[in-house]
């Protein structure tokens with residue numbers, strides 16, 4: 711049976727592909743971005759099935775209006791996909807308070823707001839699914855991306871708590887952790903205003919890799935990401951809370967898991983050694 715989806719960040723990349731796949735599979739989709747002009751191709755390709763709605767995640771009134779319009783237009787919301795996002799590049803020492811707040815508004819506060827707005831609808835109807843698009847950096851870190859990493863870690867922590875809170879009300883939560891996919895992510899990423907050349911040694915290669923993401927032959931196709939997410943949302947029965955998507959995501963997170971185990975064991979040994987007698 712067709713579901714009613716609200717998907718953020720549909721003007722390009724993963725959101726655009728997911729909205730297309732959902733519409734093709736017979737679902738009704740409210741698609742959002744800051745400039746609705748960039749959503750026109752989607753709405754025109756699926757008249758009556760896709761509704762374009764403007765949304766600025768960093769603006770509370772815009773989030774309220776978008777959820778209200780999506781619920782009116784679709785007659786309710788069954789699935790919220792918090793997909794919209796963008797990166798900020800900069801070392802911890804380079805990122806200002808204002809830049810950090812802006813990054814967290816987009817990656818954490820905005821998706822949290824949308825969850826807060828759809829939850830009353832989902833609780834009232836006794837079912838719903840909130841899908842938060844994180845990244846492998848929701849569970850590990852790369853240099854130069856500390857603010858982005860912090861945002862995705864926060865989104866995953868919020869999702870884990872929400873999964874427990876939502877379950878008695880029929881609200882399911884999924885965290886998607888994409889590997890590398892060919893989108894505008896690398897070119898839309900902003901850079902911290904203050905740059906310190908001393909950090910080139912750890913961060914330059916990461917910046918170059920991110921900027922070249924869309925041209926890298928090893929990155930995945932957004933259509934494949936969309937097909938996986940569609941399968942997850944329409945799956946019968948329970949699915950894991952966190953789901954990496956893309957073979958590279960399993961590679962990165964597999965290595966990270968080994969590193970956590972080693973770190974955990976080393977910390978255990980360190981904290982089990984006898985303490986000096988107290989004075």
Ligand SMILES: NC(=O)c1ccc[n+]([C@@H]2O[C@H](COP(=O)([O-])OP(=O)(O)OC[C@H]3O[C@@H](n4cnc5c(N)ncnc54)[C@H](OP(=O)(O)O)[C@@H]3O)[C@@H](O)[C@H]2O)c1
Nearest residue numbers: 719720721723724743744767794795845890891893894895
């Ligand atoms: N591509 C990858 O390799 C990759 C890997 C891991 C995770 N991700 C995550 O996947 C998600 C989608 O990214 P993408 O790769 O598809 O990048 P993208 O092509 O740059 O798309 C990002 C989307 O987010 C929207 N957006 C950005 N800031 C917004 C704001 N303040 N308010 C409302 N909408 C906003 C953009 O629309 P407008 O600019 O038109 O508003 C655009 O539609 C992001 O959460 C990203 O962190 C991507």
